Amino acid sequence: MDLSGWVDVYLDHLRVERALAPLTLDAYGHDLAQFVAHAETNGVTRAEQLDATVVGTYLVSAGKQGLGARSAARHLSAVRGLARFLLRERVIEVDPCALVERPKIGRRLPRVLGVEDILAILDAPDATSFRGVRDRAMLQVMYASGLRVSEVVRLKVGDIDRRKGVVMAHGKGDKRRLVPLGEPALAALDDYLALRAAHPRAVSTSALFLSPRGGPLTRQAIWKLLTGYARAKGITKPSSPHKLRHSFATHLLEGGADIRTVQTLLGHADVATTEVYTHLADDHVRAAYRKAHPRA
Incomplete structure (x- = not known):
């Protein structure tokens, strides 16, 4: 061959x-x-x-x-x-990549949104329309869980366990993990699921967040609505679904969460992938020190 x-x-x-x-x-x-x-x-x-x-x-x-x-x-x-x-498969006997060095990549820290900007975005959707209630629930879930946008579009109604307060995420390689949701996200989901149950297109799909056609929302649609809500609130920083994930991880570390917990919540196979957020959290600690310490 x-x-x-x-x-x-x-x-x-x-x-x-x-x-x-x-x-x-x-x-x-x-x-x-x-x-x-x-x-x-x-x-x-x-x-x-x-x-x-x-x-x-x-x-x-x-x-x-x-x-x-x-x-x-x-x-x-x-x-x-x-x-x-x-x-x-024993097709070759020697690894041709063994002596090839991996290109050196400079560390690029992810940009995150501040808590005030996040709260403004979460409050942006119109709570009087089906779309607004859906978007508010979805944004609350994304920030509360740190799910990838690809995981959000795959969510089904059955992936939410309201009694235990968790969401089942379907990650890379179809690996699954349980991620807890806070009360604001669960309350927003309760409001949305009540409207979803009466939606005429809900009977034909198990997708959690419905598109206008009745199927799951696409990644592009989620990106578009998130950036739209950010602009509506006057937020000029670049905003995207992945920014919510970055912000989720950084805010947890700033709040005192240990890195292994954050690794588990994010679904990272290697803790080294998660460690990039510790540099952002360190910046937060240094800024707080400079602001509060009289001899800083």
């Missing part, structure tokens, strides 16, 4: 055995297609021919074409995943 064929087998493995999301699979497929094209241009058409030179020249070539360090690291991650799969 040629290299291109093994890439297809690997993508099937990711789809079936690891249950990766379609968008993630598309990204892997795109990156690996570019790698295969580079390899074939350099006379490497079979997986057995892969070596560190092919991988290294691929990254150099991508850099010359304007690929940034972060994107290059993502491409290398895709190739490394393929190499590990080929090793497991």
Whole structure:
């Protein structure tokens, strides 16, 4: 089997055995297609021919074409995943990525919204209309739980346990986790679910947050309504669903939550992914110190 064929087998493995999301699979497929094209241009058409030179020249070539360090690291991650799969399947005996260094990426701290801005956005939807009640409940849930927007669009009515006060999130790789919801979010959900039960399109879907057509809201729709509410409240900082998630994590740490708890709530597999928020929380502590300490 040629290299291109093994890439297809690997993508099937990711789809079936690891249950990766379609968008993630598309990204892997795109990156690996570019790698295969580079390899074939350099006379490497079979997986057995892969070596560190092919991988290294691929990254150099991508850099010359304007690929940034972060994107290059993502491409290398895709190739490394393929190499590990080929090793497991005993197609190759040596890892061609073993000697290839990961591109150095500067730390980029996520931008967050202040508590006052968050509260203003949560208060923005019109509480007298179905859409407004729905949006208020959704925004409350997003800030109370830190769910990814992809997790929000997948929520079903049955994912809310009102008695226990939790939401079941369906994360990456279909991993599930329970996240507690505060009373404001639960109260907003109660108001919304009462209206949803009487909605004529509710009988045809189990989606929690209904679109005008009766299906689940899309990620693009959620992004659009959130930015609209931010503008309506005069908030000039960039606002997005992921900003709510960043703000959720940062505000928890500023309030004294430990990093392992925040990692669990966010659904991060590696605590290193969560640690970026500690730098933001440290900034908050330093600012408070400078403001309060007489000798700061």
